[in-house]
């Protein structure tokens with residue numbers, strides 16, 4: 001292979017502080033050079049004039065339903081959706097069937113991802129066997145097979161002793177625990193407890209269910225001086241708790257999803273299950289707090305919590321429909337809205353999707369430094385497009401943004417020096 | 427009443443009705459009351475129309491009321507109970523509704539434990555859907571018959587003091603009543619222990635009190651709600667005995683009430699829990715009138731959805 005040369009784009013790499021018109025040359029799966037004018041004989045040249053060239057995005061939180069629920073999504077279809085959205089790396093949660101709670105399942109995921117040869121798919125191993133919150137899963141075995149973090153996501157580890165054990169035991173393997181923060185007061189709820197639940201008689205999940213576990217995890221993290229990562233932060237209380245913890249030097253990190261920084265509980269007034277996820281869409285105050293957290297750095301990264309379901313599963317009563325929405329193919333457009341609103345800068349947005357998440361799980365990628373993996377997203381910041389879930393690469397069509405017009409579209413994704421997404425033949 | 431264009435529409439929640447339409451339904455129901463007093467309690471108005479009572483949760487009272495209403499108008503009424511049959515076999519709510527709809531009824535009355543179920547049914551059924559109660563969300567025909575009852579006794583809604591006492595949190599009746607009464611500018615007081623009020627109950631724009639004496643004191647209308655024992659298991663109050671001690675409408679509490687107060691309850695009542703037998707059976711109680719009015723109101727609803735005015 002004689003390399004790929006992307007010419008004429010605006011190259012933004014927050015990790016190395018680059019923002020300018022630069023060419024970038026990739027050779028043998030690695031970044032070979034970044035300079036204003038590169039000539040490389042024999043390299044495939046891609047014209048990126050008017051486009052943004054960034055490190056391939058990294059999503060710490062997706063649900064690819066394989067093994068077990070391949071009708072919702074497979075590793076291949078999920079990875080295809082990922083690269084379409086500009087993601088070169090995704091971390092898939094352990095709530096498959098069987099759960100990813102042992103090295104065999106971890107290996108299977110790694111193998112399927114290798115065969116798909118699209119995005120890098122990193123398995124997140126379960127905290128507990130069968131995600132039932134009782135006994136630790138075989139963490140060492142999963143690490144050996146390729147797990148990059150630990151989580152029972154979908155469920156919260158309610159037992160504080162077990163979550164501490166996972167953090168301590170996982171630290172031996174350099175694995176961070178990721179917590180879906182939700183205490184039992186949210187049980188049976190379908191949407192946020194607030195104005196809409198009051199008016200429409202839908203059982204609510206209080207914000208305190210998230211706050212209390214976030215705070216619990218922070219105090220444990222402080223006590224044992226080990227990191228903890230809070231998944232899909234959605235409440236004002238949790239953002240404030242993380243901000244205060246960071247100020248004290250506690251090793252807590254957190255992510256936010258595009259739907260949580262874009263939508264409020266008001267969307268549930270029509271009982272549409274495509275707006276049902278956990279944690280639920282919150283109140284306006286919470287959305288404001290989450291944006292504030294993105295602005296001041298309290299929130300470390302944007303993650304999609306991509307959670308595909310079959311259409312028939314979502315065509316259900318609001319309290320019976322499963323939680324979750326897809327997000328890989330709309331994340332960029334929604335994140336760019338934050339840039340347009342002035343919440344974050346374009347560089348800040350790219351950082352939230354690249355080097356900052358990479359650091360949390362210690363993943364390769366997320367930067368365009370010489371020698372780094374040649375993972376790249378090239379996107380058009382101005383391109384407007386209509387969200388039509390039926391055209392998604394994901395099997396999941398359960399998007400709350402159906403019919404929206406978004407500005408900003410990924411046009412090219414390169415993973416390890418291979419072009420894996422290039423619909424417009426750049 | 428020429429503005430009343432309900433034909434072919436749905437009756438899902440009070441919020442979908444204009445105040446003119448609410449009053450139109452009340453007036454129509456008041457006219458229909460007389461049919462139930464005749465010796466031959468049947469008019470041919472809805473001959474050839476099919477009404478399906480599609481009930482996903484047990485309810486003798488509402489189902490019977492719709493059934494009698496339909497039959498008095500000569501509609502063919504079919505009752506389908508789905509608790510134990512197809513849903514447990516794995517058929518989805520959507521499929522059940524589509525199957526019933528494929529038999530081409532004119533109206534489907536949906537009763538379901540999930541909020542929003544009737545709305546969803548209306549989006550896929552291709553015929554008129556009446557919400558016969560969906561979870562804790564709405565029960566519009568109950569609210570309309572409550573309004574009719576109030577209207578017949580008080581002749582007005584504006585500035586009328588209405589106190590709603592009991593499990594507001596889980597009550598679709600309360601939500602629909604609050605919606606209707608506040609639209610008609612009544613002055614609403616909600617009375618319950620804090621555990622049986624929704625968080626953010628200020629969205630209802632009502633006064634909130636935890637004292638039944640206070641709720642009763644200057645009320646023109648007292649609406650009692652049924653208390654369910656399962657709420658005790660959920661840790662929302664300690665015992666029925668203690669609930670009754672603080673929230674039962676007793677003769678003693680009634681000493682504080684106005685002399686022309688009316689008392690209502692959507693039923694079924696728990697004697698001695700939320701309302702004492704003496705009060706339920708006493709002179710202020712309109713509980714059985716509500717049941718009678720329920721038939722007339724459901725006749726009005728079926729009539730207006732199927733035929734329209736004139």
Ligand SMILES: [Zn+2]
Pocket residue numbers: 153154155180231232278279
């Ligand atoms: Zn989660």
